[in-house]
Amino acid sequence: MYKYDAVDKTIVSERVEQFRDQVKRHLAGELSAADLQPLRLRNGLYMQIHAHMLRVSIPYGLVSSEQMRTLAYIARKYDRGYGHFTTRQNIQYNWPELADVPDILEDLSKVEMHAIQTSGNCIRNISSDQYAGVATDEIIDPRPYCEIIRQWSTLHPEFYWLPRKFKIAITGATTDRAAVQFHDIGLEVVHNDQQEIGFRVYVGGGLGRTPVIGKVIKEFLPREDILSYCEAILRVYNLHGRRDNKYKARIKILVNAMGIDAFREEVESEWAHFMDGELKLHATDFETMAGFFPAPAYEALESGDSRVQKWRELDTRFRDWYDNNTADHRQAGYRIVNVSLKEHGIAPGDATDAQMDAIANIAEQYSFAEIRTTHEQNLVLADVREQDLLDVWKALDEHRLATPNIGSVNDMICCPGLDFCSLANASSISIAKQINEKFSDFQELYDIGEVKLKMSGCMNACGHHHVGHIGVLGVDKKGEEWYQLTVGGDASNEAALGARLGPAIAKDDVGEAVSSILHVYREQRQDDERLLDTFRRVGVDPFKEKVYAEQA
Numbered sequence: 211m212y213k214y215d216a217v218d219k220t221i222v223s224e225r226v227e228q229f230r231d232q233v234k235r236h237l238a239g240e241l242s243a244a245d246l247q248p249l250r251l252r253n254g255l256y257m258q259i260h261a262h263m264l265r266v267s268i269p270y271g272l273v274s275s276e277q278m279r280t281l282a283y284i285a286r287k288y289d290r291g292y293g294h295f296t297t298r299q300n301i302q303y304n305w306p307e308l309a310d311v312p313d314i315l316e317d318l319s320k321v322e323m324h325a326i327q328t329s330g331n332c333i334r335n336i337s338s339d340q341y342a343g344v345a346t347d348e349i350i351d352p353r354p355y356c357e358i359i360r361q362w363s364t365l366h367p368e369f370y371w372l373p374r375k376f377k378i379a380i381t382g383a384t385t386d387r388a389a390v391q392f393h394d395i396g397l398e399v400v401h402n403d404q405q406e407i408g409f410r411v412y413v414g415g416g417l418g419r420t421p422v423i424g425k426v427i428k429e430f431l432p433r434e435d436i437l438s439y440c441e442a443i444l445r446v447y448n449l450h451g452r453r454d455n456k457y458k459a460r461i462k463i464l465v466n467a468m469g470i471d472a473f474r475e476e477v478e479s480e481w482a483h484f485m486d487g488e489l490k491l492h493a494t495d496f497e498t499m500a501g502f503f504p505a506p507a508y509e510a511l512e513s514g515d516s517r518v519q520k521w522r523e524l525d526t527r528f529r530d531w532y533d534n535n536t537a538d539h540r541q542a543g544y545r546i547v548n549v550s551l552k553e554h555g556i557a558p559g560d561a562t563d564a565q566m567d568a569i570a571n572i573a574e575q576y577s578f579a580e581i582r583t584t585h586e587q588n589l590v591l592a593d594v595r596e597q598d599l600l601d602v603w604k605a606l607d608e609h610r611l612a613t614p615n616i617g618s619v620n621d622m623i624c625c626p627g628l629d630f631c632s633l634a635n636a637s638s639i640s641i642a643k644q645i646n647e648k649f650s651d652f653q654e655l656y657d658i659g660e661v662k663l664k665m666s667g668c669m670n671a672c673g674h675h676h677v678g679h680i681g682v683l684g685v686d687k688k689g690e691e692w693y694q695l696t697v698g699g700d701a702s703n704e705a706a707l708g709a710r711l712g713p714a715i716a717k718d719d720v721g722e723a724v725s726s727i728l729h730v731y732r733e734q735r736q737d738d739e740r741l742l743d744t745f746r747r748v749g750v751d752p753f754k755e756k757v758y759a760e761q762a
Contacts, residue, residue: 211272211580212357212502214322221365222319225326229253230312237309252332254325255311259632264303264311265328266318268583270338270356270380271299275570275579280321282566288314293566295551295559297623297674298377299337299583300328304630326364331372333363333444337379339387340584343503344546344592346538349399350407352382354499355436358491362437369444373451374459376444377416380409389585389701391415391424392677394447394461395440400430408432413443413473414465417671422462423705425470427477433496438489442481446473506578506593511543515596530614530652531603536594543596547577549589549606550613550621554646557639558624559587568609576602585674585701586662587623588616618655619663619728620646623674627667627684628691634667636684636691641665641720648721658728660740664699677701679742680727681708682720691717697727697753698745709750711757719761726756 214222232249235241250256254265266281273281281301285293288310289303296302306314318324327334336356343351359378363369369376380397381388390396396412408430415424431439447461450468465473522529537546549569552558561569573581573591576598582590589611594602606612615621622645625631627638642665649655664678668685675681681696693715696708715723728741730752735744745753 211274212269212499218322219319222322222324222326225253225324226312226315226319229315233308233312248330250311251330252326253311253315254328255308256329257632258304258630259628260630261305262308262311263630264306264314264325265296266301266303266323266325267328267335268300268323269360270336270342270353271340271583272353273581273583274321275574275581277321277323278566278570278573278581280317280323282563282570284314284317285566286563292560292562294557294626295561295583295587295589297585297587297625297672298335299340299585300335301583302626304626329375331374331376332370333366333372333376333378335377336360336363337377337388337393337585339381339383340582340590341387341537341546341592342382342582343505344539344541344544345383345385345387346540347385348383348540349401350382351500351503352380352388352399353503354496355382355397355433356380357499357502358495359436359440362440362489369448372444372448373453374456374461376447376461378440386701386703387585389674389677389705391705392417392421392674392701393424395443396424397431397436402430406432409436411439414462414470416460416462417674417676418460419457419669419671420460420462421671421676421707422466423707424462425465427470427474434491435485437491438485438487439477439481441484441489442477445480446476450476505541508541508544508593509595511595511597513542513596515543518596518599521600527607527614528600528603530656531607531612532599534614534618534656535612535616536599539593541593545594545596545599547591547594547599547602547606548584548616549591549611550615551588551611552615552621553610553613554620554650555643556610557626557629558622558642561589565609565611568605569611572602572605585623586616586621588621614652615655617660617662619649619658619661619680619724620655622663622665623678624665625667625672627665631667631672633670634684635669635686636667636693636717638665638667638673638682638684641682641684641693641717644718644721645724648725658732658741660742661728662699662701663724674701675699676707677705678708679740679745680724682724685714687714693717693720695720695723695727695757697750698742700742709745711750711754715757715761722760723757726760727753730756
């Protein structure tokens with residue numbers, strides 16, 4: 211993983227001391243809350259319903275065992291013993307005291323972590339594929355490209371006060387696991403006719419109040435031009451993006467207002483002024499950055515360790531975990547292990563300090579001391595030898611990290627909702643608990659198959675409900691919590707926004723409504739169809755009729 215140089219260390223340590231002074235002056239009454247607000251936001255510190263919330267950056271979801279131990283230490287010392295992993299591959303702490311935040315940032319800086327640009331109207335954390343470097347369908351490892359963009363975008367003086375927040379994602383595989391079509395800029399690796407590496411560039415994607423699938427602005431961008439072209443896009447957005455209405459300030463609104471052809475013309479015109487300038491990348495730049503992400507010291511092993519099949523036959527719990535929580539690895543004799551943070555009764559994405567310490571230890575012993583965070587609010591051990599899988603499962607199970615539900619309806623995305631967030635209209639965590647209780651039989655989950663259920667407590671869509679196979683959105687109706695349902699959303703290559711079923715339903719009925727959707731799917735599916743496939747074949751009407759017949 212990328213290691214800080216002297217410049218990186220200086221920037222982060224100086225930022226800590228600057229914020230320490232700002233907090234000190236605020237607590238002494240010398241700096242108003244209004245004046246502190248933009249300063250704290252630039253350091254990832256929000257004010258929520260009950261307390262401050264600190265969001266810590268985990269660039270492209272990569273964290274070392276040492277860093278994970280620090281995250282556990284912070285949860286233990288400064289919070290209430292847990293952290294919340296988010297859909298942007300970061301971690302949030304919900305209960306820090308303002309006076310402690312500079313100390314937290316200092317502790318983070320000691321392990322090359324920070325909270326810079328995790329909030330505010332700037333370029334946010336660069337996100338990517340949690341299987342980067344190990345996926346069987348990977349064309350290139352996207353992490354060096356993510357790091358190049360991260361370094362360019364951090365504290366960029368021209369793009370530090372944009373009309374609104376700005377998000378960039380990169381995928382280097384044929385399967386999009388980074389939702390690139392729902393970002394302000396999405397980069398998807400492609401080859402041209404000469405088999406040169408480049409990127410298809412999407413612009414103006416996003417969720418929130420106005421969900422939009424990104425539009426292709428360039429079919430093939432040579433990799434040497436990723437910085438200059440991103441800069442051109444951001445310059446056009448910074449110049450023309452609305453600043454009079456925060457709900458219409460995202461680049462997706464600008465692209466839709468101008469039309470993609472006119473927007474492309476503006477970007478190309480801007481790009482022409484500096485495309486061959488200092489932002490042009492060279493082979494040595496890619497080689498240098500790739501050097502920070504070398505392949506681990508893999509052993510020469512054969513795939514299909516005979517012991518795995520024996521263990522599967524002897525223990526059905528191990529079998530279920532292996533079948534659902536592990537994935538193929540590009541290196542023979544290894545597998546990818548998905549660590550579920552979706553145990554029944556626990557808020558999705560939450561991990562205790564003890565669990566974080568445990569995963570750090572397991573990664574250190576079995577996966578080259580490296581952990582990935584995912585868009586689905588889980589963790590990944592990317593490089594586990596097949597011969598170690600039983601021991602890894604036992605270690606994870608001991609700490610309630612082996613729930614065999616990856617990809618199932620219980621592996622849901624869930625924002626903090628009204629339990630914590632001052633923007634939320636309704637609870638999300640309680641609905642997750644309701645759905646978990648409705649689908650407590652794992653064999654039923656396996657029969658249902660892949661279902662991506664995504665849930666948000668408000669229209670800001672932190673839970674990505676628009677692109678869930680089943681989406682749940684909390685709304686306020688005269689002070690009561692109600693929920694709108696959608697079906698058919700997809701954040702992967704065949705991007706789609708979910709179709710709304712109809713009027714919002716009462717809070718107590720959400721679990722039953724989800725059950726009705728899945729009942730229709732199981733009745734209508736053909737062969738090995740997923741819920742998404744069946745929906746695309748039969749349309750929304752059968753699901754709508756069943757859900758509202760049950761509500762009548």
